[in-house]
Amino acid sequence: MSSTIALIFIGVSVLFIIGIKFLSSPKTARYGNLVAAFGMLVALIALHKTTGDYVWSQGWNLNYTLIALGTVIGLIIGAIGAYSVKMTAMPQMVAMFNGLGGGAAALVASLEFLRRAQGMEDVAAAITIPMLFATLIGSLSFSGSIIAYLKLEGKFEKPHTFPGQNFLNGLILLVILGLGGWLTFNATGGNAVTAFIVMFSLALFFGIAMVMPIGGADMPVVISLLNSFTGLAVAADGFAINNLAMVVAGTLVGSSGTLLTLLMCKAMNRPVTNVLFGAFGSGGGGGKAGAEDLAGKSVKPIQADEAALLLAYAQRVVVVPGYGMAVAQAQHQVRELSDELGKRGVEVQFAIHPVAGRMPGHMNVLLAEANVPYDQLQEMEAINPSMDRVDVCLVIGANDVVNPAAREEKSSPIYGMPIIEADHAKTVIVMKRSMAKGFAGIENHLFYKDNTRMLFGDAKASLNALIAAVKAG
Amino acid sequence: MDTNILFIFILAVFVGFEVISKVPSMLHTPLMSGTNAIHGIILFGGILVLADAATPLARILGFVAVVFGSANVFGGFMVTDRMLQMFKKKKK
Numbered sequence: 001m002s003s004t005i006a007l008i009f010i011g012v013s014v015l016f017i018i019g020i021k022f023l024s025s026p027k028t029a030r031y032g033n034l035v036a037a038f039g040m041l042v043a044l045i046a047l048h049k050t051t052g053d054y055v056w057s058q059g060w061n062l063n064y065t066l067i068a069l070g071t072v073i074g075l076i077i078g079a080i081g082a083y084s085v086k087m088t089a090m091p092q093m094v095a096m097f098n099g100l101g102g103g104a105a106a107l108v109a110s111l112e113f114l115r116r117a118q119g120m121e122d123v124a125a126a127i128t129i130p131m132l133f134a135t136l137i138g139s140l141s142f143s144g145s146i147i148a149y150l151k152l153e154g155k156f157e158k159p160h161t162f163p164g165q166n167f168l169n170g171l172i173l174l175v176i177l178g179l180g181g182w183l184t185f186n187a188t189g190g191n192a193v194t195a196f197i198v199m200f201s202l203a204l205f206f207g208i209a210m211v212m213p214i215g216g217a218d219m220p221v222v223i224s225l226l227n228s229f230t231g232l233a234v235a236a237d238g239f240a241i242n243n244l245a246m247v248v249a250g251t252l253v254g255s256s257g258t259l260l261t262l263l264m265c266k267a268m269n270r271p272v273t274n275v276l277f278g279a280f281g282s283g284g285g286g287g288k289a290g291a292e293d294l295a296g297k298s299v300k301p302i303q304a305d306e307a308a309l310l311l312a313y314a315q316r317v318v319v320v321p322g323y324g325m326a327v328a329q330a331q332h333q334v335r336e337l338s339d340e341l342g343k344r345g346v347e348v349q350f351a352i353h354p355v356a357g358r359m360p361g362h363m364n365v366l367l368a369e370a371n372v373p374y375d376q377l378q379e380m381e382a383i384n385p386s387m388d389r390v391d392v393c394l395v396i397g398a399n400d401v402v403n404p405a406a407r408e409e410k411s412s413p414i415y416g417m418p419i420i421e422a423d424h425a426k427t428v429i430v431m432k433r434s435m436a437k438g439f440a441g442i443e444n445h446l447f448y449k450d451n452t453r454m455l456f457g458d459a460k461a462s463l464n465a466l467i468a469a470v471k472a473g
Numbered sequence: 474m475d476t477n478i479l480f481i482f483i484l485a486v487f488v489g490f491e492v493i494s495k496v497p498s499m500l501h502t503p504l505m506s507g508t509n510a511i512h513g514i515i516l517f518g519g520i521l522v523l524a525d526a527a528t529p530l531a532r533i534l535g536f537v538a539v540v541f542g543s544a545n546v547f548g549g550f551m552v553t554d555r556m557l558q559m560f561k562k563k564k565k
Binding site: 013017020023024025029032033034036040043047049055062063066070072074075077078081087090091093094097101103105110111112114115223227230231234235237239241242245247248251252254255256260263264354365 | 478481482485486488489490494496497499501502503504505506507508509510511513514515517518519520521522524525526527531532534535536538539541542543544547548549550551552554555557558560
């Protein structure tokens with residue numbers, strides 16, 4: 001590698017780092033993405049082979065035609081996916097793109113491995129190990145992401161579990177690692193090829209087996225984890241084919257993705273191991289105990305007209321959106337209601353729980369789509385201390401994230417999870433389709449509190465009724 | 474293997490942790506999506522192996538890798554931009 005190329009790749013690495021840094025602040029986030037994309041373009045133009053040959057100055061042949069064709073097809077697929085996806089389906093789209101990246105990482109490593117294995121080329125373990133790692137992690141990320149995608153699309157509602165599942169998964173993992181260990185020292189010849197294909201297939205299966213038992217509510221954590229996995233696989237590919245830009249970019253994604261995964265788990269107050277291995281809510285013991293405590297208590301329904309009066313004459317209103325708002329596509333109605341109340345001099349804020357919706361930040365994206373300015377959005381920690389000075393807390397399709405059982409009941413599966421203290425407001429209005437339980441599958445104590453009123457019905461229809469009533473009043 | 478690469482790898486691990494340590498939760502989804510696009514750099518890996526492909530099988534697999542990588546990198550940046558263009562301050 002000449003020093004000019006080295007300098008270019010240092011520049012590219014800096015662009016990626018600045019891009020990620022900018023992405024973590026609302027003011028600069030959009031530039032951050034563009035900076036990273038620009039870095040990618042520079043790296044593409046300056047792409048060199050391991051041998052030091054400049055890729056784009058080789059003679060044009062069938063392979064280059066395939067490269068151009070494949071890139072254009074991928075571009076079209078990516079563009080259609082990116083611009084046609086609904087904002088509510090964003091998490092699925094990220095999962096899908098991540099899965100494709102993982103698949104590509106696995107294929108690149110496999111091709112490199114098979115080429116050397118068949119060519120009877122002696123390969124140092126220092127090259128074999130990254131190749132095997134990239135194959136394993138990449139294919140696991142590919143199949144796991146597809147299951148995550150299907151789960152978020154609602155194809156498998158319930159977590160799939162059976163006795164001995166963790167044991168079986170452990171066994172498969174052991175076989176995979178055994179094969180990997182053997183291949184490290186026997187990386188050439190026909191046996192190596194066979195063992196490699198078995199390992200590849202098992203890794204694909206392991207990705208499915210790993211994600212299948214995890215509930216839909218935990219998919220954000222899984223996607224974030226698989227995102228960092230893909231990053232590491234790409235970094236390992238970079239080691240194998242000696243490409244620095246891939247090592248740096250992949251590692252940055254791997255480590256920042258790991259931290260992001262941990263931050264998400266922290267927001268739910270659950271260790272990451274519990275998310276991955278502890279099929280949430282399947283025990284149900286805590287839920288039953290809660291139901292007995294609540295026996296004899298009933299919820300108090302409210303009509304839209306009355307709710308509108310409470311809102312219109314409040315001084316301070318806090319809206320807590322949840323997945324129900326996303327399902328009902330009600331973010332525009334929420335904005336309209338907030339504007340109407342604003343005109344009447346009501347101070348309206350939005351309280352966003354870190355894990356509300358199907359992905360952290362999901363609510364922010366939806367509300368941003370409806371042009372709610374982000375300075376009106378408050379994080380949980382910022383709003384909780386002042387919740388007792390809130391006149392009306394309007395809960396729209398959120399459930400577990402406002403359940404006081406997390407604070408009050410030790411036996412509850414969500415005990416200890418930080419929640420938005422909706423019950424501290426003078427009046428709580430909960431908009432909900434029915435009395436169905438949230439993802440955690442437990443009763444919500446908030447619904448039975450004396451200061452809570454239930455506004456049943458589709459969130460969009462209820463909001464339209466509220467808007468009309470506020471306008472009339 | 475060049476040990477310099479290992480050195481760079483270790484430093485990148487710490488940089489990755491450090492740069493996002495103060496990210497507000499409202500940006501978690503765009504950040505995940507943005508980093509997802511960055512690992513789309515695997516497209517280059519696909520291009521490199523396909524450029525040297527010598528058998529029909531290698532061409533097919535390399536081609537699939539390029540399509541996947543290309544969808545990852547282009548789709549990733551576009552979807553992130555689409556998300557972020559909605560984060561605006563209130564127009565006054």
